Amino acid sequence: MEKIIPRNLIKHLEWTPGQALPQPAPVSASSPAIKRFSIDDILKGQPFYSNQKDGDNWVGLPIALREALKYAGSDGIIATMPELIAAKLKTDKNHDFWKQWYTVHTEENIGIDTKGRFYTPNEPVLVVVNGGGILTPDRIELAYAEGLINNSAKYRQEEFDKILDGALPNGDTLALYRLEEIKAGVSNLPHRFGVVMPYAVAQGTPSGYHSKEVFMENPLVIARAGGVEHLDAFFEKAKDTNDDTLGNHHPFAGRDASQPQGRVLFLGNNCYGLDGNFNLNNDGRFVGVAPEAHGAKK
Amino acid sequence: MATNQPDQKQLRTHFIGALYETLDGVVSPTPYFEITEGETVDVAFLNGKARLPKPNTVEINDIDLDVASLFYDDIHLLWEGHTGVGKSHRAKALGETIFGKDGYVELHLESGVFASSPTEPFTKSVMENGLPKVLPDEEKCRKYGLTVFEEINTGNFNDIRTMSEGYINISGNIARLRMPIGDTGRYKNMAILATMNPSDGLHTHGREMTVAGENRFLKLKAANGVAEAGSSQLEKELTGDLHGRFWNRFAELSGMNGEWREIYPLATDSAQFSAVLDGQTREFIDVALGYVGEDPKETHARNTELMQQGNVQPQFTVKDDNDYRKILQAQGTLKHGFVRRDLGKIRNLSRLLAFIKGVKSGTYEAQVNLNDVASAIGIVLESKTVTGTGYGSLMTLVNSALTTYRDLHKILNIPSGYGYRQAVWQSALNAGSEHGFEGYIHTIRNGMNQLNTEALNAAQATIKSRLLADLVVLEHFSTAQEADVKAILQENRGAMKAVEPFTKLYAAKKAEGSIYEHRLGSIMR
Numbered sequence: 163m164e165k166i167i168p169r170n171l172i173k174h175l176e177w178t179p180g181q182a183l184p185q186p187a188p189v190s191a192s193s194p195a196i197k198r199f200s201i202d203d204i205l206k207g208q209p210f211y212s213n214q215k216d217g218d219n220w221v222g223l224p225i226a227l228r229e230a231l232k233y234a235g236s237d238g239i240i241a242t243m244p245e246l247i248a249a250k251l252k253t254d255k256n257h258d259f260w261k262q263w264y265t266v267h268t269e270e271n272i273g274i275d276t277k278g279r280f281y282t283p284n285e286p287v288l289v290v291v292n293g294g295g296i297l298t299p300d301r302i303e304l305a306y307a308e309g310l311i312n313n314s315a316k317y318r319q320e321e322f323d324k325i326l327d328g329a330l331p332n333g334d335t336l337a338l339y340r341l342e343e344i345k346a347g348v349s350n351l352p353h354r355f356g357v358v359m360p361y362a363v364a365q366g367t368p369s370g371y372h373s374k375e376v377f378m379e380n381p382l383v384i385a386r387a388g389g390v391e392h393l394d395a396f397f398e399k400a401k402d403t404n405d406d407t408l409g410n411h412h413p414f415a416g417r418d419a420s421q422p423q424g425r426v427l428f429l430g431n432n433c434y435g436l437d438g439n440f441n442l443n444n445d446g447r448f449v450g451v452a453p454e455a456h457g458a459k460k
Numbered sequence: 461m462a463t464n465q466p467d468q469k470q471l472r473t474h475f476i477g478a479l480y481e482t483l484d485g486v487v488s489p490t491p492y493f494e495i496t497e498g499e500t501v502d503v504a505f506l507n508g509k510a511r512l513p514k515p516n517t518v519e520i521n522d523i524d525l526d527v528a529s530l531f532y533d534d535i536h537l538l539w540e541g542h543t544g545v546g547k548s549h550r551a552k553a554l555g556e557t558i559f560g561k562d563g564y565v566e567l568h569l570e571s572g573v574f575a576s577s578p579t580e581p582f583t584k585s586v587m588e589n590g591l592p593k594v595l596p597d598e599e600k601c602r603k604y605g606l607t608v609f610e611e612i613n614t615g616n617f618n619d620i621r622t623m624s625e626g627y628i629n630i631s632g633n634i635a636r637l638r639m640p641i642g643d644t645g646r647y648k649n650m651a652i653l654a655t656m657n658p659s660d661g662l663h664t665h666g667r668e669m670t671v672a673g674e675n676r677f678l679k680l681k682a683a684n685g686v687a688e689a690g691s692s693q694l695e696k697e698l699t700g701d702l703h704g705r706f707w708n709r710f711a712e713l714s715g716m717n718g719e720w721r722e723i724y725p726l727a728t729d730s731a732q733f734s735a736v737l738d739g740q741t742r743e744f745i746d747v748a749l750g751y752v753g754e755d756p757k758e759t760h761a762r763n764t765e766l767m768q769q770g771n772v773q774p775q776f777t778v779k780d781d782n783d784y785r786k787i788l789q790a791q792g793t794l795k796h797g798f799v800r801r802d803l804g805k806i807r808n809l810s811r812l813l814a815f816i817k818g819v820k821s822g823t824y825e826a827q828v829n830l831n832d833v834a835s836a837i838g839i840v841l842e843s844k845t846v847t848g849t850g851y852g853s854l855m856t857l858v859n860s861a862l863t864t865y866r867d868l869h870k871i872l873n874i875p876s877g878y879g880y881r882q883a884v885w886q887s888a889l890n891a892g893s894e895h896g897f898e899g900y901i902h903t904i905r906n907g908m909n910q911l912n913t914e915a916l917n918a919a920q921a922t923i924k925s926r927l928l929a930d931l932v933v934l935e936h937f938s939t940a941q942e943a944d945v946k947a948i949l950q951e952n953r954g955a956m957k958a959v960e961p962f963t964k965l966y967a968a969k970k971a972e973g974s975i976y977e978h979r980l981g982s983i984m985r
Contacts, residue, residue, distance in 0.1 A: 165739075165959065166886065166955055166956050166959055167875060167878050167882070167883055167886050167887075167955070168875075169887075169890050169954065169955065169956075171875040172874070172875065172878075172883045172886060172887040172890070173887070173890075174873060175883060175884055175887035175888075175903060175906065175907060176887045176888075176890055176891040176899070176903050176906075177891050177895070177899055177902035177903040177905075177906050178891070178895070178899070179895055179899075181902075181906075328775070335773055337773075337775070337777075343779065346779065346781045346782075347779060347780050347781050348777065348779050348780065
């Protein structure tokens with residue numbers, strides 16, 4: 163066989179002027195930090211709390227987040243829902259993580275996937291983003307200024323489209339997984355990743371307190387926790403021992419996803435569990451983890 | 461002197477024809493595996509149990525493998541099986557038939573004077589300063605066409621190792637075990653066949669071969685076909701003048717008379733078959749090894765490391781799911797992973813299988829295709845399993861890699877016989893001839909982007925990670941040598957002209973990083 167391939171057979175591979183410039187997905191700016199923080203590092207993280215008000219409005223959440231981000235620096239992280247769950251499992255109930263509720267660096271966004279990137283075209287989807295997505299402190303404050311919708315940030319369609327494309331406002335990339343993949347198990351998930359699920363499935367899950375069986379099978383719980391790996395142990399450790407239940411709360415009943423919107427998640431100190439029911443105009447308490455402060459793995 | 465020398469193809473056709481005819485009355489073939497080719501390939505290990513013939517299916521038996529191995533100097537078969545299944549009988553029949561009783565050596569490593577030195581048949585004793593000294597005997601080193609090592613796992617492996625490489629080394633005195641191939645100036649190495657009993661409770665004298673030992677042989681599991689062949693084996697006996705019968709029959713078919721030492725090296729000359737694999741088969745070897753012989757996650761992680769060095773983040777991963785765990789389970793049966801020597805084995809075994817298929821189809825050619833490579837990888841992998849491992853699970857991995865690679869190749873619309881990386885590189889050279897370096901580099905990036913999409917399974921993620929990482933290396937190399945690449949694109953319009961100067965540039969600059977050799981070598985060759 164000739165070593166040179168006839169051009170007409172591979173012409174389709176050639177770039178031509180006018181064609182969109184190929185942009186190889188860049189390495190996420192935050193990805194170097196992904197593997198550098200262990201759960202022990204997160205356990206040593208610093209809490210950043212704010213309950214400030216602007217008039218009658220609670221505005222502490224973006225303030226606490228901004229302070230946590232400043233503390234963490236470009237190489238640090240803010241604990242996400244999966245990370246905080248894992249950290250709580252590794253410590254006893256004397257740790258502050260079991261004494262206080264926390265805001266996690268995990269946001270839930272709803273909207274329409276017009277292109278059907280993950281499921282069918284024009285299907286409403288829920289996108290759970292860990293490690294920072296649309297809701298930066300500035301964007302949250304902009305949402306306050308523009309007026310919230312259902313106590314959530316009102317997004318522009320292009321913001322939601324970009325998230326679905328795995329592109330973040332700061333130019334970083336976001337690895338997105340379907341719920342089914344997360345449920346099947348994805349190992350070595352990065353700090354920053356997202357889970358996409360049909361919104362109807364999220365809406366269909368009960369909001370409130372659940373028995374272990376219901377909690378473990380709850381697709382919204384699985385999406386929020388980044389898989390099933392820690393659910394059993396977390397349920398046992400966090401449950402209300404009076405009735406063997408643990409909470410998972412959401413505001414999706416009757417909520418229309420045609421207007422894209424989002425808010426951040428909270429993790430209750432004990433049996434309140436995973437929560438997306440708190441308004442975006444709220445207090446905030448984040449866990450910042452900075453490498454220099456905690457000797458994170460190099 | 462041989463007379464009426466036919467051409468090479470006729471020579472091997474008649475040699476093999478006469479050999480099979482002669483052996484027909486001596487040994488009963490034991491089916492080894494079956495290769496079914498169509499849209500996909502399937503290699504089924506038959507373990508002595510033949511199947512009803514089907515279209516597009518070739519059954520390969522132990523005699524086929526032994527005979528074909530004679531055509532490749534660097535393939536030595538080691539048959540592992542229980543006592544009495546016929547390993548030694550077949551080797552002896554082959555030796556006696558082709559080389560006559562004096563033309564082959566049978567070494568029982570467990571007993572006799574040869575136990576301590578398998579080189580003894582090739583040495584002589586001389587007196588030096590009144591003391592006896594053992595030296596290689598050049599005449600004896602040219603005398604034998606085949607050595608059969610019986611129970612190879614009971615003897616000292618040091619001398620066997622050198623013999624497997626075609627020479628003996630007696631206290632620093634080296635002699636090659638080979639004979640001249642006519643007047644070609646080339647030599648035919650002494651063929652080697654080996655047998656061993658498994659190191660199990662029934663064979664307490666045997667032991668597991670060392671990794672170094674097994675790497676020098678292609679270990680195959682000798683099946684016990686007696687229940688299948690039954691009474692048909694009763695008439696198969698090593699009697700009469702097999703050697704005379706064979707060479708007389710060969711003379712009848714070919715019209716060529718001569719001593720076996722003249723004809724055999726010509727008929728089985730390794731140089732008659734091309735050793736070069738095409739771009740597609742080479743690429744398949746590159747991508748498959750990281751999936752079937754290594755932990756796919758580790759392969760993916762290694763390739764991701766390279767991609768990230770090139771500022772590319774893969775959009776796919778190897779998931780820790782049942783699929784992945786099954787892969788690890790299958791790989792858990794491996795005694796040891798792939799080593800450099802295995803690449804040669806895979807290449808040669810592919811050629812050997814292609815040749816057997818050529819013999820079976822009557823073409824007597826050895827055109828290696830993707831299926832041959834896949835089959836060879838599977839067989840080499842299976843030969844590395846710990847004793848007692850059942851057949852098949854590793855072949856399933858190979859088939860999975862093959863199907864995935866084929867699908868990818870098809871989706872990306874790459875012409876048959878060429879690799880994806882090769883196609884991207886050459887199309888970049890073509891684009892560069894019209895649109896300069898920008899056209900060149902964007903075509904490579906286009907090629908990268910086409911790969912950097914979600915993966916459906918572990919095989920796809922692993923294979924894509926290798927291809928993508930290699931293209932990242934190509935992009936890096938091209939950018940680092942931008943001025944030279946620009947000059948090449950300007951002076952040589954299109955891949956037809958630019959491939960050669962680019963390959964020269966690669967050869968001149970590859971020392972700047974060993975990663976270039978590892979990742980670009982198979983694309984440029």
